[in-house]
Amino acid sequence: MRLQAAAVKLGYGDRTIVDGLDLGIEAGTVTTIIGPNGCGKSTLLRALGRLLKPQGGEVLLDGKRIDRIPTREVAKVLGVLPQAPTAPEGLTVADLVARGRHPHQTWYRQWSTDDESAVAEALTMTGLADLAERPLDELSGGQRQRAWISMALAQGTDLLLLDEPTTFLDLAHQVEVLELVRRLHHASGRTIVMVLHDLNLAARYADRLVAMRGGRVIAAGEPHEVLTEELLREVFELDAKVIPDPVAGTPLVVPIGTHRQSS
Amino acid sequence: MTSIPLRLGGLSWRIRPRGVVVTTAGLALLALLMALSMRMGDIELTVAQVLAATFDPADPAHFVIMELRLPRALTGALVGAALALSGAIIQSIARNPLASPEILGVTNGASVLVVAGVVASGSAYGGTSGLLTSLGVPALALLGGLIGAVIVYGLAWRRGLDGYRLVLVGIGVAAVFTNVKFWLLTVGDVNDTGRAMVWISGSLHGRGWEHVQPVAVALAVLVPLALTGTRSLNALRFGDDTVTALGLRMNRARAAMILAAVLLAAVATASAGPIAFVALAAPQIALRLTRSAQPPLLSSAAVGAVLITAADLLARTLFAPVELPVGVVTAVLGAPYLIHLIWRARK
Amino acid sequence: MSATAVAPRLHGIRHRRITVLAVLAAAVLAGVVLSITIGSRSVAPLDAWHALTAPGDTESDIIIRSLRVPRTALGVLSGLALGVAGALMQGHTRNPLADPGLLGVTQGAAFAMVASIMWLGASSLLAYIWFGLAGALVASVGVFALGMVGGRGGPTPVTLALAGTAVSAFLYALTSALVLLDEQAMDVFRFWQAGSIAARGPDVVWQVLPFIAAGLVLAMINAPGLNALSLGEDVARSLGQHIALTRTVGVAAVTLLSGAAVAACGALAFVGLIVPHLARALSGTDHRWLIPYSGLLGAALVLLADVVGRVVAPPGELEVGVVLALIGAPFFVALVRRRKPVRL
Numbered sequence: 001m002r003l004q005a006a007a008v009k010l011g012y013g014d015r016t017i018v019d020g021l022d023l024g025i026e027a028g029t030v031t032t033i034i035g036p037n038g039c040g041k042s043t044l045l046r047a048l049g050r051l052l053k054p055q056g057g058e059v060l061l062d063g064k065r066i067d068r069i070p071t072r073e074v075a076k077v078l079g080v081l082p083q084a085p086t087a088p089e090g091l092t093v094a095d096l097v098a099r100g101r102h103p104h105q106t107w108y109r110q111w112s113t114d115d116e117s118a119v120a121e122a123l124t125m126t127g128l129a130d131l132a133e134r135p136l137d138e139l140s141g142g143q144r145q146r147a148w149i150s151m152a153l154a155q156g157t158d159l160l161l162l163d164e165p166t167t168f169l170d171l172a173h174q175v176e177v178l179e180l181v182r183r184l185h186h187a188s189g190r191t192i193v194m195v196l197h198d199l200n201l202a203a204r205y206a207d208r209l210v211a212m213r214g215g216r217v218i219a220a221g222e223p224h225e226v227l228t229e230e231l232l233r234e235v236f237e238l239d240a241k242v243i244p245d246p247v248a249g250t251p252l253v254v255p256i257g258t259h260r261q262s263s
Numbered sequence: 264m265t266s267i268p269l270r271l272g273g274l275s276w277r278i279r280p281r282g283v284v285v286t287t288a289g290l291a292l293l294a295l296l297m298a299l300s301m302r303m304g305d306i307e308l309t310v311a312q313v314l315a316a317t318f319d320p321a322d323p324a325h326f327v328i329m330e331l332r333l334p335r336a337l338t339g340a341l342v343g344a345a346l347a348l349s350g351a352i353i354q355s356i357a358r359n360p361l362a363s364p365e366i367l368g369v370t371n372g373a374s375v376l377v378v379a380g381v382v383a384s385g386s387a388y389g390g391t392s393g394l395l396t397s398l399g400v401p402a403l404a405l406l407g408g409l410i411g412a413v414i415v416y417g418l419a420w421r422r423g424l425d426g427y428r429l430v431l432v433g434i435g436v437a438a439v440f441t442n443v444k445f446w447l448l449t450v451g452d453v454n455d456t457g458r459a460m461v462w463i464s465g466s467l468h469g470r471g472w473e474h475v476q477p478v479a480v481a482l483a484v485l486v487p488l489a490l491t492g493t494r495s496l497n498a499l500r501f502g503d504d505t506v507t508a509l510g511l512r513m514n515r516a517r518a519a520m521i522l523a524a525v526l527l528a529a530v531a532t533a534s535a536g537p538i539a540f541v542a543l544a545a546p547q548i549a550l551r552l553t554r555s556a557q558p559p560l561l562s563s564a565a566v567g568a569v570l571i572t573a574a575d576l577l578a579r580t581l582f583a584p585v586e587l588p589v590g591v592v593t594a595v596l597g598a599p600y601l602i603h604l605i606w607r608a609r610k
Numbered sequence: 611m612s613a614t615a616v617a618p619r620l621h622g623i624r625h626r627r628i629t630v631l632a633v634l635a636a637a638v639l640a641g642v643v644l645s646i647t648i649g650s651r652s653v654a655p656l657d658a659w660h661a662l663t664a665p666g667d668t669e670s671d672i673i674i675r676s677l678r679v680p681r682t683a684l685g686v687l688s689g690l691a692l693g694v695a696g697a698l699m700q701g702h703t704r705n706p707l708a709d710p711g712l713l714g715v716t717q718g719a720a721f722a723m724v725a726s727i728m729w730l731g732a733s734s735l736l737a738y739i740w741f742g743l744a745g746a747l748v749a750s751v752g753v754f755a756l757g758m759v760g761g762r763g764g765p766t767p768v769t770l771a772l773a774g775t776a777v778s779a780f781l782y783a784l785t786s787a788l789v790l791l792d793e794q795a796m797d798v799f800r801f802w803q804a805g806s807i808a809a810r811g812p813d814v815v816w817q818v819l820p821f822i823a824a825g826l827v828l829a830m831i832n833a834p835g836l837n838a839l840s841l842g843e844d845v846a847r848s849l850g851q852h853i854a855l856t857r858t859v860g861v862a863a864v865t866l867l868s869g870a871a872v873a874a875c876g877a878l879a880f881v882g883l884i885v886p887h888l889a890r891a892l893s894g895t896d897h898r899w900l901i902p903y904s905g906l907l908g909a910a911l912v913l914l915a916d917v918v919g920r921v922v923a924p925p926g927e928l929e930v931g932v933v934l935a936l937i938g939a940p941f942f943v944a945l946v947r948r949r950k951p952v953r954l
Binding site for chain 3: 046049050051070071072073074075076078079080081082085086087088089090091092094095096099100102103105111133155
């Protein structure tokens with residue numbers, strides 16, 4: 001188990017969002033957390049990435065309590081990309097990606113050859129080498145998201161937590177970002193945990209799905225085990241048919257609602 | 264629930280209950296402070312005496328109430344409201360809680376011209392002379408304030424107005440003005456400097472009806488204008504892209520609101536000197552009391568009026584017969600309160 | 611495109627940055643030479659060199675060693691300190707209106723100075739500076755503590771900025787009330803307010819040097835953390851940055867730098883307001899470069915302004931703060947107008 005939440009209680013101030021949740025992330029898998037808005041999936045991801053300190057229970061990284069490991073050491077093995085991050089205006093892609101090297105730098109070693117090759121590789125892998133000197137705010141939404149992922153890549157961690165990496169993107173760019181995630185997984189066996197809204201894309205790109213509702217895990221397992229018509233009703237209060245995806249064979253959710261009659 | 268709809272025939276508004284409560288409470292407190300201001304001073308009066316003196320021209324205290332205390336208290340309240348309103352508008356436009364009429368060049372422009380007037384006229388014959396007496400301090404301050412604003416606005420305008428550039432240009436111009444002011448203070452005779460310092464700190468000493476009128480007129484005209492502009496202010500808080508998307512004529516809306524802020528600050532400064540802290544603090548206090556996302560205009564004005572009226576009451580009674588400059592007491596009173604609100608919000 | 615083709619470009623950016631750094635350092639050096647040689651009594655550079663390396667008893671040798679050198683050293687130190695402190699302050703608060711005095715440093719120093727004159731009978735420059743420094747430190751620590759109260763993970767930029775402004779206004783009000791009561795205090799205060807590096811002996815330089823040196827070291831340590839913070843607190847934390855620690859180090863650096871500079875040279879804090887905006891146009895948003903650029907630019911500008919102030923109105927002098935604003939601010943406004951400002 002690479003990353004584990006054990007009986008965690010999470011919340012902000014007096015408000016508890018998640019209470020007594022257990023979840024384990026296995027090495028080398030792509031795990032996607034799904035659930036309705038406000039079910040605590042982003043909160044859970046933040047806790048797994050030690051951005052939020054649990055009010056109870058513990059988060060374990062490679063079996064050790066994550067809050068007992070120096071945060072810089074954690075940053076060398078675990079990268080987190082929060083939802084909709086913002087950068088200062090005028091920051092270039094290369095500068096942003098270079099900042100991913102932060103945990104590897106010290107005041108006497110600010111820019112090693114490792115740093116340089118990691119940044120170059122991250123830029124190349126995300127297809128941004130030609131845009132390296134462009135300011136981030138001049139890029140399209142998909143390119144910008146790739147730049148942020150590129151920064152997380154340059155961090156050189158084999159564990160990556162991505163909070164809704166496809167928000168604000170059109171379908172083509174969503175697929176582009178998720179293909180990149182898949183590639184990262186295949187190329188280097190990275191362990192990836194994502195929060196996604198699109199169930200069909202989640203089923204297509206994840207090894208494991210975790211369905212949450214009201215701060216609890218309702219089901220976890222392979223996509224075809226989790227994404228069933230009963231579960232959709234229970235978790236999303238959605239009546240839907242689940243059929244095999246004609247391309248990938250993964251589960252495909254087709255909502256039943258009113259619809260325009262086609263002739 | 265943060266807002267309730269209010270509909271009257273075809274008209275409809277959204278009212279924030281907290282805003283109404285804060286504004287009403289502010290006005291009630293203001294009335295109380297005004298009443299106290301009428302009673303307290305060299306001659307202590309009871310409420311009955313105040314009422315009698317107000318309506319009876321033959322009463323010995325009539326002059327004290329109608330010519331000294333009332334115009335002074337009114338000037339204070341109106342100036343406070345005008346400065347706070349000006350600050351609320353600027354903070355919304357600049358999207359910056361540290362912004363105040365200073366970055367529009369108004370207060371500093373006024374200060375430079377007034378200090379120059381005081382220093383240039385000299386005190387060789389024990390009084391003021393030359394430019395200063397012929398124009399008078401308020402006119403000089405108004406002129407200075409408007410010149411300052413025109414300079415900032417003119418320099419910041421470049422195929423449209425960008426909030427960020429306005430702030431940066433404002434910083435630059437303020438640096439020039441402030442240092443011209445400091446330099447004038449070092450050049451001048453120490454007695455003149457002392458008098459100039461009193462004005463720079465802001466004072467309501469000896470303010471009469473002639474000081475009340477301009478601020479009252481400015482508020483009467485500009486408050487409705489500012490309130491109709493609230494809708495565009497709400498949009499201006501977002502980035503320029505969003506504003507354009509919301510279909511506002513951005514530059515025109517912004518220019519109108521800035522003009523209102525400039526006039527309010529300039530007129531207020533002309534009447535009472537640059538009372539520095541109100542314009543910055545009152546909107547931030549009102550924002551925290553009403554728990555709204557941006558400085559609420561009417562509540563800010565109420566807070567500003569209360570702040571200055573209370574400060575002036577203390578300024579003239581605390582160490583009587585020595586009178587403190589109202590600007591000093593305003594900061595001494597307002598700063599701890601703002602700090603208290605910041606501290607409380609973090610709990 | 612392959613990974614190896616990207617690397618040279620990254621190198622190119624780095625080369626340009628080093629070149630700019632060298633140019634700025636050269637500007638400071640030129641400022642030092644001008645500051646030592648030019649004044650009411652001008653000295654040829656070679657004679658000045660002679661006065662420094664093999665000091666004799668000629669009048670010009672004495673002027674150079676006892677007046678010009680300390681004055682120049684103080685110009686370099688205060689310019690460095692305020693430029694760097696301004697860059698840190700704006701970076702931490704992400705507010706273009708933030709100056710190094712924002713945490714109450716300037717007004718704390720002013721209040722302590724005036725109070726020491728009135729109540730403790732302080733009468734020497736050295737005493738004023740010690741009290742000013744103490745006042746600056748106390749005010750800044752107070753503001754920071756205020757921002758810390760009740761908050762987890764350190765104070766947020768907005769509360770820090772507002773608390774600092776409120777405390778500054780409070781202290782300024784007290785100071786201006788005090789100086790109205792005491793003419794000697796008023797006299798010291800008005801000259802202090804204008805800002806000057808003249809007529810301060812070598813002892814003043816030695817007095818502030820350790821504070822500024824410590825502040826500069828802390829600032830450079832803080833730079834990478836500030837870069838991480840500028841991407842938002844969540845990203846910074848995920849990059850392994852300790853947020854509260856970073857803020858504390860930043861505030862400590864600003865306090866040491868601007869406290870020492872302001873106590874020694876008066877209310878020059880607006881150097882720190884303007885210079886980082888100029889430096890940002892050269893460096894972009896990378897604080898590892900922005901901070902040294904701001905420091906060097908600040909030093910060069912203070913020296914230049916001081917030299918201009920010496921020659922522009924003979925036989926008198928204009929205070930460096932006044933000249934700085936009158937030269938620097940219009941230049942700044944022109945720059946802001948000419949191109950799209952680099953935002954925080």
